Amino acid sequence: MTDTAYSIAQQISSQLSERTPHIAVILGSGLGGLAEEIENPLIIEYSSIKGFPISTVSGHRGRLIVGTISGKEVLCMQGRIHLYEGYAPSAIANIIKAFKLIGIESLIVTNAAGSLHKEMKPGSLMLIEDHINLSGFNPLIGPNDEQFGPRFPSMTNVYTPAYRILAQKVAKSQNITLHQGVYCMLSGPAFETPAEVRACRILGADANGMSTVPETMTAAWCGIKVLGISALTNYCTGIEGGNPSHNETLETAAKASKDLISLVKNFIGEV
């Protein structure tokens, strides 16, 4: 409900005092390390914000950190909310709407994802150029608040083209391998069967995950620019013998996080 978004925004704003972040970063599974790089941090626990969903998954801390990265003020979600935890898609939408209300203009979304291609090795990064929503949910279902965005929003350029170009430039300058491809969201929490993985490939997906799409669609709807980066943490079921587990995901995310941190930090510096 939109009322919840206003309430969340008000509770966050009341703690920001002079801080005015325009960039939000969502840190995915095992990718919370970027939070350690935030200077002059103000920490707001999700549990202290009435109406804010709490992340229940290991590898997700559950707090907002407001501070400076590369000289810019950012609002960082250390730990995200997933549909498979049982939250309504609107609960995720409310977080993004609240971000819009407090002045966020750019959203950097990171996640852990499974690779659908032999050549895209676990431990490397993928720039999300587009997505396929196979989650069975849409965060924009329900009454539409025209103040945020239109009833029938375009999803043509959800991942802001200029941000994709900038991310590739930054990756090159940092010597970081950055694949590019289509992210497919499935609801989880189960990993895919081999047949589902084959189907995803046929549909045009390059990496599979259980997040990102609700946040991104809501951001695109309400006019927030988006950069999406997947840390490829495993081969999807059946690809190169892949048989993913959450532990593998967290372990490999930790390895990929050095490149991810460097990419995101430098991106923020230049955006």
Ligand code: HPA
């Ligand atoms: N499938 C779906 N989600 C994931 C995967 C995967 O292989 N790895 C990390 N998140």
